[in-house]
Amino acid sequence: MADGTGAPPRTADVGIAGGIITEIGQKLARGRREVDADGALVTPGFVDIHTHYDGQASWDERLLPSAWHGVTTVVMGNCGVGFAPATSGHRQRLIDLMEGIEDIPGTALHAGLSWDWETFDDYLGALTARPHDIDFATQVPHAALRVHVMGERALAGEPATPEDVAEMAALTRAGVEAGALGFSTSRTLNHRSVTGELTPTYDAGVAELTGIAAELGAAGQGVLQIVADFLDVEADMEVILAMARASGRPLSVSLVQFPVRPLAYREVLAGLDAANKAGLAVRAQVAARAIGLLMGLQCTLHPFMTNPVWQSISGLPAAEQALRMRDPAFKAAVLEAQTGEKNRNLIGGRLINKYELMYELTDPPRYEPDPADSIAARAARNGRAGIDLAYDIVAAEGGQGALYVVSGNYVSGDLSVVREMLVHDWTLPGLSDGGAHVGTICDASFPTTLLAHWARDRADGRLPVEFVVQRQARDTARAVGLADRGVLATGYRADVNVIDFARLGLRQPEMRFDLPGGGRRLLQRADGYLHTFVQGEETYAEGEPTGALTGRLVRGAQPAPA
Numbered sequence: 001m002a003d004g005t006g007a008p009p010r011t012a013d014v015g016i017a018g019g020i021i022t023e024i025g026q027k028l029a030r031g032r033r034e035v036d037a038d039g040a041l042v043t044p045g046f047v048d049i050h051t052h053y054d055g056q057a058s059w060d061e062r063l064l065p066s067a068w069h070g071v072t073t074v075v076m077g078n079c080g081v082g083f084a085p086a087t088s089g090h091r092q093r094l095i096d097l098m099e100g101i102e103d104i105p106g107t108a109l110h111a112g113l114s115w116d117w118e119t120f121d122d123y124l125g126a127l128t129a130r131p132h133d134i135d136f137a138t139q140v141p142h143a144a145l146r147v148h149v150m151g152e153r154a155l156a157g158e159p160a161t162p163e164d165v166a167e168m169a170a171l172t173r174a175g176v177e178a179g180a181l182g183f184s185t186s187r188t189l190n191h192r193s194v195t196g197e198l199t200p201t202y203d204a205g206v207a208e209l210t211g212i213a214a215e216l217g218a219a220g221q222g223v224l225q226i227v228a229d230f231l232d233v234e235a236d237m238e239v240i241l242a243m244a245r246a247s248g249r250p251l252s253v254s255l256v257q258f259p260v261r262p263l264a265y266r267e268v269l270a271g272l273d274a275a276n277k278a279g280l281a282v283r284a285q286v287a288a289r290a291i292g293l294l295m296g297l298q299c300t301l302h303p304f305m306t307n308p309v310w311q312s313i314s315g316l317p318a319a320e321q322a323l324r325m326r327d328p329a330f331k332a333a334v335l336e337a338q339t340g341e342k343n344r345n346l347i348g349g350r351l352i353n354k355y356e357l358m359y360e361l362t363d364p365p366r367y368e369p370d371p372a373d374s375i376a377a378r379a380a381r382n383g384r385a386g387i388d389l390a391y392d393i394v395a396a397e398g399g400q401g402a403l404y405v406v407s408g409n410y411v412s413g414d415l416s417v418v419r420e421m422l423v424h425d426w427t428l429p430g431l432s433d434g435g436a437h438v439g440t441i442c443d444a445s446f447p448t449t450l451l452a453h454w455a456r457d458r459a460d461g462r463l464p465v466e467f468v469v470q471r472q473a474r475d476t477a478r479a480v481g482l483a484d485r486g487v488l489a490t491g492y493r494a495d496v497n498v499i500d501f502a503r504l505g506l507r508q509p510e511m512r513f514d515l516p517g518g519g520r521r522l523l524q525r526a527d528g529y530l531h532t533f534v535q536g537e538e539t540y541a542e543g544e545p546t547g548a549l550t551g552r553l554v555r556g557a558q559p560a561p562a
């Protein structure tokens with residue numbers, strides 16, 4: 001058992017009653033139900049603090065794919081996007097933002113969202129209407145808040161007036177007092193609505209951000225979450241530190257190594273060291289893998305999406321596209337017409353022709369591929385062009401073939417930067433974006449990568465299993481104020497994984513068309529999670545749902561057991 005505290009693994013029995021861990025020790029008295037975990041790895045349920053299930057939680061009792069990866073609590077409402085507060089006139093705007101920023105099909109959001117709420121409190125009420133497979137918690141999203149308070153002025157990127165700021169601050173406080181864990185905002189150029197406009201929070205001024213942050217400070221509760229580009233580390237750090245100072249509340253910010261400024265992440269890490277030394281609780285959320293993209297005929301992106309010849313078959317189902325693509329004359333025409341044009345409006349759209357960053361997606365997937373296996377390198381060895389090989393791969397398997405493109409965190413051609421970030425004092429595992437980017441990624445599997453890749457498979461620089469469990473359970477839970485979980489000890493929540501550690505692994509992501517209205521999403525399963533318990537009830541056995549739905553909306557910070 002790795003108990004979440006970072007203590008070396010030990011053998012022990014775990015006693016559970018009433019949804020709480022009642023006892024840990026040797027040879028406990030027999031219980032109503034016993035699970036033989038001999039030889040298995042027992043961990044606290046994982047806590048994923050960076051997801052986007054804001055829509056899904058309102059229509060689906062299952063928060064997949066996270067629930068397949070040992071995750072028993074998710075925090076949503078990240079990056080400033082969400083669906084409350086919202087009056088009826090702004091619903092379309094919020095859907096456009098979620099579709100553009102998080103790549104969740106607008107048709108699915110239209111079909112799935114019931115919109116039987118206006119205030120944040122109403123929204124929480126709607127979320128509690130159905131039981132779920134895992135616990136979930138919300139944050140007040142800045143973009144929704146800004147549009148709610150400022151209307152068209154928010155979308156036009158206008159600065160907030162002092163009255164706007166006061167109203168946003170009051171609504172944020174009301175949201176947190178109703179049960180949100182905090183407030184989130186976005187300052188990244190990557191975040192655009194489906195019609196191409198920058199997210200309404202991009203230009204929010206420091207006075208606006210500190211005004212809202214200060215209100216959380218006055219309330220004495222809530223955390224802050226930010227996504228920033230760090231194109232100008234100093235400027236972004238200044239804003240972040242101003243928010244931390246104004247609020248005195250814990251803050252976390254996304255951190256990725258971007259190829260344009262490959263060493264900027266070290267400046268950010270140094271900034272975190274200095275901030276924490278100065279008494280500010282500022283952390284970076286970091287990824288367990290490269291920030292990559294999946295490309296294929298059914299995905300949002302692929303190398304031929306802007307190709308005029310290929311576009312003649314763009315309306316066909318993938319299987320028929322694949323059939324047409326087997327025609328050598330069609331292939332020749334596509335390759336001839338390929339201009340290398342990018343798709344600038346979509347996140348990752350600049351990468352669709354980057355064959356040196358592209359790999360064939362294998363089964364099981366390899367998330368730390370050797371640059372010698374890139375599409376460009378493989379093609380060159382056979383005297384072909386990268387596009388030629390990429391074409392054959394996406395057209396294979398009836399149009400199900402896929403490419404894995406690595407962009408962030410992979411400048412060195414391996415995951416050494418990820419390791420450096422993961423072991424830093426002031427970082428947390430995050431950025432899985434569970435429930436979002438459903439046509440381009442499936443990073444809700446980060447917790448499985450953390451365990452299987454980092455604590456078992458990686459030959460060089462393997463991390464102790466107790467360390468990664470502590471980070472993904474206790475540390476993430478505490479960072480958002482949930483001190484009642486993430487540890488296997490008496491009095492803590494009985495959220496528990498029983499894992500066949502030797503067999504733990506990821507399957508290939510696959511496209512499903514099971515969102516409301518038939519919308520598509522990439523899902524990815526794992527092997528090796530023998531049993532997952534939420535509040536003491538087994539919710540998944542070997543990845544199959546047991547029928548128990550003991551997950552609930554978590555309202556507000558939770559104290560540690562006495």
Ligand SMILES: [Zn+2]
Nearest residue numbers: 050078079433
């Ligand atoms: Zn996000």
